[in-house]
Amino acid sequence: MFKKVLIANRGEIARRIIRTCKRLNVQTVAVYSEADAASLHVKDADEAYCVGKPPVAQSYLNIDRILEIAQESGADAVHPGYGLLSENVDFAKRCTEAGLTFIGPSADVIASMGSKLEARKTMKAAGVPIVEGVETPIANVEEAVAIAARLGYPVMLKASAGGGGIGMQLVENSEELAKAFEGNQKRAQSFFGDGTMYMERFIANPHHVEVQIIADHHGNVVPLFERECSIQRRNQKVVEEAPSPFISDETRERMLEASVKAAKHIGYVNAGTIEYLVDANQQFYFLEMNTRLQVEHPVTEEITKLDLVEEQLKIAAKQPLTFTQESIRKEGHAIEVRIYAENPSTFFPSPGIITALELPQGEGIRHECGVEADSTVTPFYDPMISKLIVWGNTRAIACERLIQALQTYKVEGIQTNIPMLLKTVTHEQFLKGNTTTKFVDEYYLPQLAQSK
Numbered sequence: 001m002f003k004k005v006l007i008a009n010r011g012e013i014a015r016r017i018i019r020t021c022k023r024l025n026v027q028t029v030a031v032y033s034e035a036d037a038a039s040l041h042v043k044d045a046d047e048a049y050c051v052g053k054p055p056v057a058q059s060y061l062n063i064d065r066i067l068e069i070a071q072e073s074g075a076d077a078v079h080p081g082y083g084l085l086s087e088n089v090d091f092a093k094r095c096t097e098a099g100l101t102f103i104g105p106s107a108d109v110i111a112s113m114g115s116k117l118e119a120r121k122t123m124k125a126a127g128v129p130i131v132e133g134v135e136t137p138i139a140n141v142e143e144a145v146a147i148a149a150r151l152g153y154p155v156m157l158k159a160s161a162g163g164g165g166i167g168m169q170l171v172e173n174s175e176e177l178a179k180a181f182e183g184n185q186k187r188a189q190s191f192f193g194d195g196t197m198y199m200e201r202f203i204a205n206p207h208h209v210e211v212q213i214i215a216d217h218h219g220n221v222v223p224l225f226e227r228e229c230s231i232q233r234r235n236q237k238v239v240e241e242a243p244s245p246f247i248s249d250e251t252r253e254r255m256l257e258a259s260v261k262a263a264k265h266i267g268y269v270n271a272g273t274i275e276y277l278v279d280a281n282q283q284f285y286f287l288e289m290n291t292r293l294q295v296e297h298p299v300t301e302e303i304t305k306l307d308l309v310e311e312q313l314k315i316a317a318k319q320p321l322t323f324t325q326e327s328i329r330k331e332g333h334a335i336e337v338r339i340y341a342e343n344p345s346t347f348f349p350s351p352g353i354i355t356a357l358e359l360p361q362g363e364g365i366r367h368e369c370g371v372e373a374d375s376t377v378t379p380f381y382d383p384m385i386s387k388l389i390v391w392g393n394t395r396a397i398a399c400e401r402l403i404q405a406l407q408t409y410k411v412e413g414i415q416t417n418i419p420m421l422l423k424t425v426t427h428e429q430f431l432k433g434n435t436t437t438k439f440v441d442e443y444y445l446p447q448l449a450q451s452k
Contacts (some may be wrong), residue, residue: 001317002026002077002101006070007045009081010060011370012291012386014041017079023447028266029073032068033059035378047073054380060084063091067098077101077316079309083382086292087114103316105270105291112266113289117160123286126265128258130275131285133200141181144199145174145261151201157181159188160196165235167191170202205436206277208232209284211259212300214271214311218320222299223256224308225330229275231424232434233347238417239424240296241335242303245433247393251282256325257329264288270315271297271308273393277437281448295338295387296381298368302391335402337421339411341383343419345448349383354377355413360405364391364398377414378393395404399431423447 001438004027006194007014018028018041030045034241035054035200039172042417049069053058059065061084070078070418072346078095078102082085121135132151137160138144148171152308157180159167171177181197189195202250215221228244229237259274273294275287308329311321317423341350357373369386371377388405392398406422427443436442 001016002313004029004046004060004073004075005077005079005103005313006031006066006073006075006100007041007079007143008040008060008066008085009079009080009083009174010036010041010381011384012222012368013081013295013370014085015370016368017309018044018308019080020313024310024311024313029069029075031069033380034378035136035376038320039329039375040372044194046284049073054378056084056380060381063088063094067100068096070095070098070100071436075100077103077313079103079312080292082290082292082295087290088112092119101316102348103270103312105268107273108269109266110291113291114162114287115160116162117196117288120286121379122197122266123262123289128262128274128286129284131200131203131287134198136160136198137196138181138198141178142313144181144197147199148174148177151199154202156202157184158193158196158199158200159194159200161192161194163284167197168235173338182259188424189397203277203279203285205438207244207435208270208275208287209244209255209278210273210275210290210294212258212271212273212294212396213259213263213268213298214308214321215263215268216313216321217269217318219264220321220324220349221325222259222321222325222328224304224306224328226252226255227294227296227299228433228435229296230437231430231439232437233420233440234415237296237419238338239335239430239435240299242299242394243330243333246284251278251284255284256359258284260325262286271312278359295384296336297335298366298387298389299312299334302366302389303332304328305331315388332391332400334389334391335398335424335425336387336389337402337406338384339386339388339409339415339421341377341385342416342417343415344417347417349379350377350415351379352414354411356410357412358408359386359409360388360408362401362405363406364401365389366391385411395433399425 030048094101231239366389
């Protein structure tokens, strides 16, 4: 096992990683921007070093400075968490070149899945179902219009290097496509340094279901069941649960089998997630692969009773998995909601000072929280401040615990999305497990408009 791990991240995920490291007697090194000097992850770590000024490009994305700190602190491994540099090919490569163990897959595998176009080709070769579309970059608007005419409207225009919904747009006709193409291409170039665009047939009202896989250096790949992640706003998840209340046991088995096949095809090692769109007939199609730990990993931990961060560390240290697909059992049901510092009506960020914070307690309740009373939520980073996770023997019990917990969750000084979450998880369609990616548009926003 490693002696000292540098966590190249911030907030709740940095605290989450530190917690497991402490339990395993592994020393931890935190990095922080000037804006995060008083953050909880800085207090939790054994050592902490300033990585730069508040803007993310000058701090948490500063590879040179992070590697300097790793050398200065004597760290022998780096955990990237999620977001930020977690899927940055250059960072993974440079960690390895510096003699550090990057806790994640190889740079080559990250690169192969980082381009959605390349990932589509790879998954198709592995025999995983993909949505009808194109496997080559779209050169210009004229070519885009011709492809859309062949696929049939509506279509999804997507950025190959995209994430978080950036560069992605549903297009209904050729006029919309002509307007959307250039704008999304420029946005993708600005955010990702890559304006490559592609297109897929649109799947109406799909479920967003993903499979958590874990794989070691010894050829073992184990799928840790699936998560339903369909409730999203601005194409970003806000509610996740495991297992999915929608898919059948037969669909689950086929999805797990496809995911193992995909991971073995690309030689995947460490924790990763393969995401799918599932239509009304339970046909599933590859969407993308996240080559890192996911925000929603706690719901998988709750139903499998595994610590995924611990497994990541062991795998990176070349230890074999101690369990098999047959030995892992689903236990109960878990749901996670993401607490954002944002206006619950507009979804715009709400930075400021948290003047009071009281987290609900009780059986089956878990928190992953990056703030406390008097913490400052700055405008520099993602506005997610915490995650509330509940577990129950049944989905009904988990839903009941979640509703009670949200009703007693207290955050003052800033706005949060808790009112939005409460309206969501008390809605009859959610309680029935009928949660497609259109949930917010079909149920929450109309309800919001009626209340004004």
